[in-house]
Amino acid sequence: MDVEPATLTKSQAARRERVIRAALDLGASGGYDSVQMRDVATSAGVALGTIYRYFSSKDHLLAAAMVEWTHDLERRVGQRPPKGDTTAERVGDVLRRATRAMEKEPKLSESVVTALLSPDRGAASCQEDVSASMTRILSMALGDDFDPAFQAQVTRTLGHVWFSSLIGWVNGWSGFTKVSDELDLATHLVLDQYDR
């Protein structure tokens, strides 16, 4: 009902990847509602039941896609570290990188974020993954110059603001600029007491 990548054969991993890809394609063109499991199956050239061998639910499937996306971002940030003189600028930089990607594919982001909110067991574990990844990304921007407890709290708090604003955007009561502003202001709120 939920298989960890480690135990998959090559062809299985390929199948899993094809399924995710198909889901992403559908999501990118029509949003959450048009990611229909029957369509994902045909489009991935796989039987409907097979999808459920890899993912516990539609939400788990889409949430898993978001996990991959977040890990990609984390890797990229690791390779090209955040730019900026102050901590606030570096944090703003990574948050902007995170949101810009979503801004370019609004339908897809809506699909993926919606799924991430599901109470489904599989999706919930993806939430943990994503939030952990986001925490690490923010840590990179913060650097090691702070008291660890303080740093941990800042990253978690900003992670919450990020997540919550994202929801506001997905559910349509705030535009993308609102999300950026919110993040920007929160960043300064918690950081301006320390640098500058």
Added chain:
Amino acid sequence: MDVEPATLTKSQAARRERVIRAALDLGASGGYDSVQMRDVATSAGVALGTIYRYFSSKDHLLAAAMVEWTHDLERRVGQRPPKGDTTAERVGDVLRRATRAMEKEPKLSESVVTALLSPDRGAASCQEDVSASMTRILSMALGDDFDPAFQAQVTRTLGHVWFSSLIGWVNGWSGFTKVSDELDLATHLVLDQYDR
């Protein structure tokens, strides 16, 4: 497809109330999944279709219930203002009041919060209501001693942290104590620079 209370006759308002009550009862005993529209209907003594005259969806129904709950809390906080010497203590006080109620009815809270996350149009407008209400509640705890812009940002940020931690709790990857801690630490993070 969505009727505002203002235009309802007495018997209609009663029906609406009965429907909400039925949904809350079911939610309190079995959580989100056991709030089934057919059951809500029979339990409220109403036809299935009638529910959809008052609410656009199951999620809208449950989210509307949460709006009432939040308004109650807001009213209570207005009547018995938050206690505490420092701002942080007062903020902690209202946040604790907000979470304690949910802690007592975990299944019910799960139902209601889950619904609040839905992308459904009706539910989304309830999200705005709830978040606006929460902002006002936090403002009461902050008082008028701050720069309005600063106050606005603090309330929004704490609102985000509250909302996001709630999700973490509902989806089962953090206990209630974690939620309180998170809120507590975030509160101090943004406020300790000003009072103490």
Added chain:
DNA sequence: CGTCAGACTAGAACACGTTCCAATTCTGCG
């Protein structure tokens, strides 16, 4: 090479939110 367990397939079947419909019952107005 033969075989056996597990993965895969096609498709039926099921569950529950949502919509639709025809018939009936309210409600307010002349």
Added chain:
DNA sequence: CGCAGAATTGGAACGTGTTCTAGTCTGACG
């Protein structure tokens, strides 16, 4: 009271996520 229009009802019907079943394919191992 009598009537028109709205609200409500019971229940069928629909869509889509999820599960189940019976049969087929695959690939690892003796």
